[in-house]
Amino acid sequence: MKYLLLINTWSPESTEEPPAGEPTVEEFMAYEKAVTDAGVKLDGNALDLATATTVHVRPSGERVVTDGPFAETREMVGGYYLIDVPDLDAALDWAARCPGARYGTVEVRTVWEPDRS
Secondary structure (H helix, E strand, C coil): CEEEEEEEEECCCCCCCCCCCCCCHHHHHHHHHHHHHCCCEEEEEECCCCCCEEEEECCCCCEEEEECCCCCCCEEEEEEEEEECCCHHHHHHHHHHCCHHHHCEEEEEECCCCCCC
């Protein structure tokens, strides 16, 4: 099954105190190597935290575009991994191994795939 691991990092806009510490580049490089070597990684990237654009379409059809990520949150998506593993338990194991889980959170989502039979 395919799972998306959303790495939520502390928002610089948050008024709350961030947790102590921060994952290092070396920790993420080691994690990258582990998911690649295990053959479970399908895709993954860090996301630019400084730029984002939010789009909302009102019931009238009017498109509202706002610069920046959704601001009323203490965490924001800083990156993701798309993995293919046998089950949710395996996905949770990979999420727990991610360095981002120690500083922020890693949200695990099943990728919906329509029945192709």
